[in-house]
Every structure is written in C-alpha cells, then in structure tokens.
Amino acid sequence: MENKAVIIDLKNISISFDDQPILKDVSLEIHDGEFVTLLGPSGCGKTTTLRIIAGFLSPDSGDVIFEGKKINGVPAHKRQVNTIFQRYALFPNLNVADNIAFGLKLQKKSKSEIKKIVEEMLSLVNLKGFEKRNVSSLSGGQQQRVAIARALAVKPRVLLLDEPLGALDLKLRKDMQSELKAIQQRLGITFIYVTHDQEEALSMSDTIVVMDSGVIQQIGSPTDIYNEPQNAFVADFIGESNIVDGVMLSDYNVEFQGIRCRCVDKGFGLNEPVDVVVRPEDIDMVPPGEGMLSGDVTSVTFKGVHYEIIVDIKGFKWMIQTTEKAEVGDRIGISIKPDEIQIMKKSKYSGLYGDYSSFSEEFDELSDPNAELTDEDEVSEMGE
Secondary structure, three states: OOOOOEEEEEEEEEEEEOOEEEEEEEEEEEEOOOEEEEEOOOOOOHHHHHHHHHOOOOOOEEEEEEOOEEOOOOOHHHOOEEEEOOOOOOOOOOEHHHHHHHHHHHOOOOHHHHHHHHHHHHHHOOOOOOOOOEHHHOOHHHHHHHHHHHHHHOOOOEEEEEOOOOOOOHHHHHHHHHHHHHHHHHHOOEEEEEEOOHHHHHHHOOEEEEEEOOEEEEEEOHHHHHHOOOOHHHHHHOOOOEEEEEEEEEOOEEEEOOEEEEOOOOOOOOOEEEEEEEOHHHOEEEOOOOOOEEEEEEEEEEOOOOEEEEEEEOOEEEEEEEOOOOOOOOEEEEEOOHHHOEEEEOOOOOOOOOOOOOOOHHHHHHOOOOOOOOOHHHHHHHHO
C-alpha cells in the first residue's frame, strides 16, 4: 500500500460520551483502494471511529482529513463516503430496483442513467432478475446485497461497513466475505470494515487495525498481525496463543518455565523480562522426557480438523492443536522450534492472557448479569 495515496488521515482523534473516553488520541492513515478492517472487542472504539469518518459524530479533538482537506465540519451527506450497517435500513415499501436507485434520484440523475447504473449494480451483486422483487421477500444475504448495491450506486470514494454480516448464519457469512472482497477488488475503492470477528478480518483485509480501550494496539497486514503480535492483547485476540513469562538472556536466547532455548528475536535488554508467545498449532507433541517440557493432559476436544489438547506444565495450562490424539491423564512432552517462539515486550496486558486454565474474560463478562454496558455503540445511540 506504500505506493497508494492516503485518502483518509485521522489525526489525534479523541471523543468521550458521558465523561467516558471512547477514543484516546487515535491517529490512522488509510490508503486509496485499501481494504482496512477495524478489529476489536465491544467498546474498543471501532464503530465510533467509523462514525467519525462518516460524519455522524464529531470528535472532541483532532482532525479528519480527506484527500488532504480537513472535513471536520462537513455533514455526512456531503462526504464522499457511504455506510452499510448491520441493520440494512432498506425501504420496505420500495422494490429492489427502487431501493438501489434511491440515492441516484436524490442526485437528480436522468432516468436512463439510473436504469443503467441499477443494472450494473444488480450484476455486480449477482441479483439480476430481482429488480421488481419486494425487499421484505428476500433472504438476509439477498438483502445484504441490495444494501451493498444501493451504497455503491452513488459511487462513493470510500465505503464504510459496520459489522454488515453479523446477522447472517455462518456459511452465508463466509460466502459474503468472499463476495465483498471480490467486489472491493473489482471496483478498487476503499473499504473500511468494522468487526469483532478475527477470522473475518484475517480473510478479507489488506490492513488490520487492532483496537482496545479506545487505543490502536497494532496496525499491519493479516500475516504481520498474526505472526508478529506487538503485545499480549493482540496475540490473544488474533487466534489462540500460549503466553508465558520469560527472560531474554541475550540476543536469540530466552528462558521460560525453567528451560533455556534458542529463538529468532534480538534487540532486547540483557535479562529483560518478556512475554513469550507460542501458537498452539506450532507445538509438537512428543513422548514425555523427549521434549523441552513435559506435563499432564487435562482436556481433549475434537475440533474436526484437529484435536485441541490442554496440558498442565508446572501449573500453566498450555493449548496444543494437533492431528495426533491424546487422552486425559496422559503425560506428554512438547517440542517448539526456535522460529515458532515469538518474543514480545512486557505491557499492561502481560499476565492477563495466554493461560488456558479458565474461561476468557470476555466470556465471563457475557455470563455476568451485573456486567456494565460499555459498548460505544450503545453509549452513542443513547446519546444521539
């Protein structure tokens, strides 16, 4: 994306609702023709970021720059962006063609031009022959396509998508992911996509922006984010990760759980405390005594393609994903290659993730009837 021009530049954006900070000094460059995903848990600020770009919200401080011009005060309908929400907001009294044509009529396009563009959009989203259908008679996936066609018909420079696939079942969701990516590549326009689904982000994006607590934690390609997470939050949020305390003895040498081994990282301080990350799929299961560490299997779950095995090693619960089977109670060894060990600097997230002895914090919150509402979507909707 280095050779593409910056189309949207967010500079030091901050905003609060009811004295609750939602975004804290966020800066982000988005390039022309890029598929960017804002990824993070509920309440992290991703939807608020999207709404500020769209013009539905004004930041308390900071600037929104569009193609080099500040657009803070420009109303939503005058920005060269269009938004698709999870609730598609189609007009139930209009048929498919009239829904797609709605924005074009507001632009005072001629009837012939509207007809031509509607036909192009129907072809783009594979809905030829659906022109006269009532939108309420369509499936969720078809309604989603109508919403996409309507948004793209007015030829926005940037399309904003706020969890647009959230209401679809899993198989349809995966089909629509492929379709959306194909549409974006075909049109070459900028897509800014909001989701909390890490698989969705990994499969669709050119660039992923991982957010938590109103702060950008990391920006990078899907492979960078997955293979080189910058802190324990990113490592845990993007896929599964074993994260143990370690000490960087010297360049390429790390110690954790009482063993010293080679790694491929350097540039840390001598004997600097670090977080050691190992992905479950990168661990080899070996006979006890033959590996780097040994422990007892406490849980085995069949996941279709592989087994998910939890093994207790010195009180820390490691997760292994392997096609080999083990039984609860078995004693096993684990082996890890140097290039499968990722070293991260300590952060405020250290110690919060990466041990599979308990449910995730997010699951606990979902199960807690007294948990406070923190999602910025809810806060902002109440405030609007």
